[in-house]
Amino acid sequence: MTVRNKLLALGAVLLLAACANDGLPLPTRPDLASSLAQLDLFLPKQTPRDPPPAIDTAQPLTIDQIGLIAILNDPDLKSERGQLGVARAKLLQATLLPNPAANFALAALLGGPGSSSAISGGLSEDLVAIILRHARVQSARAGMYQVNADLLWGEWQVAQKARQLALDIYAGEHAIALTGRELRLIEAEIAQVTAAISAGNLTLTALSPLLAAKAAAEQSLAALGLGQLKNWQTLDARLGLVPSVRFAIAQPVFGPLPPNLDLLAATLPERRPDLAALRFGYSSAEADVRAAILGQFPALTLGGAGGRDTTAVLSGGPTFTVALPIFDRNQGVIAQSRATRLLLREQYQARLDAAVADIHALSAELTTLSADRAAARQAAAAANALATTARQAYAQGNLDQRTLTDYETTALERALQVVEFERQIGEDRVFLAVELGLGLPPTRLAPADRTAL
Numbered sequence: 001m002t003v004r005n006k007l008l009a010l011g012a013v014l015l016l017a018a019c020a021n022d023g024l025p026l027p028t029r030p031d032l033a034s035s036l037a038q039l040d041l042f043l044p045k046q047t048p049r050d051p052p053p054a055i056d057t058a059q060p061l062t063i064d065q066i067g068l069i070a071i072l073n074d075p076d077l078k079s080e081r082g083q084l085g086v087a088r089a090k091l092l093q094a095t096l097l098p099n100p101a102a103n104f105a106l107a108a109l110l111g112g113p114g115s116s117s118a119i120s121g122g123l124s125e126d127l128v129a130i131i132l133r134h135a136r137v138q139s140a141r142a143g144m145y146q147v148n149a150d151l152l153w154g155e156w157q158v159a160q161k162a163r164q165l166a167l168d169i170y171a172g173e174h175a176i177a178l179t180g181r182e183l184r185l186i187e188a189e190i191a192q193v194t195a196a197i198s199a200g201n202l203t204l205t206a207l208s209p210l211l212a213a214k215a216a217a218e219q220s221l222a223a224l225g226l227g228q229l230k231n232w233q234t235l236d237a238r239l240g241l242v243p244s245v246r247f248a249i250a251q252p253v254f255g256p257l258p259p260n261l262d263l264l265a266a267t268l269p270e271r272r273p274d275l276a277a278l279r280f281g282y283s284s285a286e287a288d289v290r291a292a293i294l295g296q297f298p299a300l301t302l303g304g305a306g307g308r309d310t311t312a313v314l315s316g317g318p319t320f321t322v323a324l325p326i327f328d329r330n331q332g333v334i335a336q337s338r339a340t341r342l343l344l345r346e347q348y349q350a351r352l353d354a355a356v357a358d359i360h361a362l363s364a365e366l367t368t369l370s371a372d373r374a375a376a377r378q379a380a381a382a383a384n385a386l387a388t389t390a391r392q393a394y395a396q397g398n399l400d401q402r403t404l405t406d407y408e409t410t411a412l413e414r415a416l417q418v419v420e421f422e423r424q425i426g427e428d429r430v431f432l433a434v435e436l437g438l439g440l441p442p443t444r445l446a447p448a449d450r451t452a453l
Contacts, residue, residue, distance in 0.1 A: 031075075032242045039240060040072040044445055060248035063166040063430070064439070066235070067159030071445045073240035074158045080151060087144040094140035097133060100125045100303070107310070114310025122319060124303025132291050139287035142280045149277035152444050156273060158238060160434045164427055165235040170249045171423035172228040175416055179224060182412040183217040186210060189405040206402075213409070254429045261363055264436050265356045271437030272355065278348040285341035292337040295330040299323035355435055362432045366425060373421035380414035387411040 033039050036057040043053045055065050071077065100123055107118040190210045196202040233243040258264055269275045299322065306316025390407035393399035433439040 031240070033073075033240055033245075034242050035245060036069075036239075036241070036247055039069060041069065043068065043072075044443075057247070060250035061166075062250045063163040063170075063252050066166045066239075066249070067163040067440070068445065070158050070162035070238045071155045071441075074162075074238050075240055077151075077154060077158055080154055083147050084144070084151060087140075087147040091137070091140040091144050094136045095133075098126050098129045101301075103305075105307075109310050112310070116308065116310060116312050118308060118310050120305065120307030122303055122305030124301045124319060124321070127300045127302055128295070128297055131297060132294050135287045135291035135294060139284045139291065142284035142287060146277045146280035146284060148444070149273045149280055153273035153277060155444060156434055156440050159440055160430055162235060162238045163430045165231050165238065166249050167252050167426045167430065168423060169228065169231050169235065170252060171419055171426070172224060172231065174419045176221065176224045176228065178412050178416050178419065179217060179221045182409050183214065183221055185405050185408050185412075186214045186217055189401060190214060192401050252426050254426065257363075257366070257429075257432075258436065258438070261359060261436075264438075265359050268355055268359075268437060269352065271442075273437075275348065275351060275355070278344065278351060282341065282344045282348060285337065285344050288337040289334070289341055292330060292334040295333060296325070298325050359432065359435050362428050362435065366428050366432070369421060369425045369428065373418065373425060376414065376417045376421050380411070380418050383407075383411040383414040 041055045041057065043055070045051070045053075055061070055069060061069075102121070102123050104121040105119070107120075109115075109117050190207065193202060193207050193210060197204060197207060232246065236243050236245050239245075269279070301321040303319050304316065305319045306314070308314050387407040387410070390399055390404045394401070394404045
């Protein structure tokens with residue numbers, strides 16, 4: 001081989017290596033933000049001319065804003081969005097027909113009466129692939145829509161969890177403040193009782209219930225603090241933040257409940273992304289069934305062939321190859337596709353039944369919790385009024401410190417009950433909104449991962 005040919009061969013090898021080098025390196029460091037300002041806070045544009053609206057993090061964030069920020073930045077969602085790229089690639093593959101097959105043969109003349117070498121060649125195409133193409137494209141397109149709907153449902157789930165965590169954190173702050181006040185009251189009473197015992201005015205038996213109450217309050221405060229820490233860490237993880245980030249959360253506000261839950265439940269398939277995903281999955285299975293039935297058509301390859309024999313005679317003509325459907329008539333694929341379609345239909349029915357049942361269960365629970373909250377508010381107001389009266393009586397010297405502390409701690413306990421009912425009602429309102437398919441973006445907020453397309 002000459003030097004020139006060697007250089008050409010080396011250039012061809014390097015060119016092929018460059019074409020094959022489509023690498024995507026793995027990340028080498030975490031991608032967690034240290035503040036809200038470093039997150040993606042821009043919502044999709046309403047119209048092409050409008051600037052993208054941004055969430056203002058300088059003010060306390062509402063639970064709905066926190067849910068939107070979670071959709072835009074949740075690390076798990078970022079990893080799942082690559083599924084849409086895979087689905088698009090499958091759709092592209094389904095639209096492509098198989099390449100035609102070409103063959104060529106050369107038989108050198110080694111002896112005999114012939115006068116030339118024999119040459120033959122042909123070109124053929126699989127007709128069954130053309131017949132099945134439409135059904136396969138329909139199946140792949142429905143599969144892509146299913147992935148997109150599943151991603152939207154995943155965004156809704158992330159938003160729901162972030163809103164719930166924000167709600168729990170807001171309620172937890174109030175619970176910690178009330179429990180801290182209760183603990184300080186008990187500690188003040190313990191100090192006074194201890195002084196009275198030292199002066200010989202009380203016995204040690206007066207201190208025992210106060211110490212038990214202090215231990216219980218300290219345990220409650222520790223549990224609330226630990227729960228608050230875990231909620232903050234989980235919320236930070238949902239937002240793509242380091243676990244130590246804290247920010248202000250606005251008081252949760254909920255509008256009135258929908259007046260007609262039965263009507264909303266009846267139209268649920270029009271709004272719930274998970275039900276839409278199952279419908280698209282069923283459509284994909286329907287197309288697979290049609291493709292399987294069409295697959296009963298015997299495999300047929302059609303083409304043309306020609307050549308020259310050793311006597312220099314030229315010939316050519318059509319060729320076809322057909323599979324004889326004696327043993328395999330695609331009955332296995334048909335049975336599997338029909339079973340898959342039936343399974344998806346049952347899954348859709350089960351999901352719809354569960355969604356409607358959850359809606360009615362949450363509605364009934366909200367009715368009960370609302371009544372309990374009203375009673376708790378009345379009890380808290382009465383306990384607070386008694387505590388106010390007790391403070392006035394203590395100031396006038398008509399009530400001892402121990403009794404005053406009992407009234408005040410009772411008022412705080414009643415206020416804690418109200419906070420807990422508020423938290424439970426808020427969580428159920430968040431769950432109900434998701435179950436009804438209300439209050440969340442009807443389309444995906446964050447684009448798919450470009451590296452997966």
